[in-house]
Amino acid sequence: MDISFQLNSSTEAFFQELEKNKKALQDSWAYITETLNTALLQQDVETLLSLIPYMEQGEGTLAYAHIGESRRVLRILHIIQLELTYKKTPFFLHCTNKNSLMEKYMLSLFALRRLAFQLAEDSVKEAQNYLSTSRLSIFAIYIILQEDLICPTQALYDGILSLCSAYWNAADKELFLSLTAGR
Numbered sequence: 001m002d003i004s005f006q007l008n009s010s011t012e013a014f015f016q017e018l019e020k021n022k023k024a025l026q027d028s029w030a031y032i033t034e035t036l037n038t039a040l041l042q043q044d045v046e047t048l049l050s051l052i053p054y055m056e057q058g059e060g061t062l063a064y065a066h067i068g069e070s071r072r073v074l075r076i077l078h079i080i081q082l083e084l085t086y087k088k089t090p091f092f093l094h095c096t097n098k099n100s101l102m103e104k105y106m107l108s109l110f111a112l113r114r115l116a117f118q119l120a121e122d123s124v125k126e127a128q129n130y131l132s133t134s135r136l137s138i139f140a141i142y143i144i145l146q147e148d149l150i151c152p153t154q155a156l157y158d159g160i161l162s163l164c165s166a167y168w169n170a171a172d173k174e175l176f177l178s179l180t181a182g183r
C-alpha cells in the first residue's frame with residue numbers, strides 16, 4: 001500500500017467522521033462557548049474549570065478532536081487551574097467572554113514569538129512592553145512556549161525572566177528557572 005493511498009484513505013475517513021458527527025460537534029462547541037462566556041462574565045471559576053473534564057472525557061472530546069481553537073481553550077483552562085492551585089493571578093482576569101480570553105492568549109503568544117524571532121526592533125519593543133505589563137504567570141508563559149511550537153532558547157528564557165521580574169516574586173523566579181533549566 002503506498003503512502004498517498006494511505007493519506008487519502010485517512011483524510012477521507014476523517015471527513016466522513018466529521019460529517020457524521022457534525023450536529024454533535026456543533027452542539028459541543030456551542031456548549032463550550034456558552035459556558036466560557038457565562039463563567040467569564042460572572043468570574044465563576046468552578047463553572048470555568050468544569051469544562052476540563054467535559055473536554056477531556058465528556059461530550060466535548062469531539063470538539064477537541066475537530067476544532068483547533070478548542071485545543072487552545074483547554075490549554076488556557078489548564079493554565080488557570082495551575083494558577084489557582086498555586087494562588088497566582090488567573091489568566092482570565094479582565095476577560096469577560098471567550099473572545100477576550102482568546103485575544104489575551106493570542107497577544108501573549110505573539111509577544112513571545114516576537115521575542116523569540118527578534119525580527120524587527122519595534123516589534124520586539126512592543127512584545128517587551130506587553131510582557132512587562134501583562135502580569136502573566138510563569139505557568140501561562142511556560143505552557144504557551146512549550147505548546148505553541150516556539151523553540152525557546154536560554155536567551156529567550158533569560159529575557160522573559162528579566163521582563164517579568166517586576167511582578168514575579170522570588171518563588172516564581174525560582175520555579176521558572178527550574179522549569180526552563182536544561183531546555
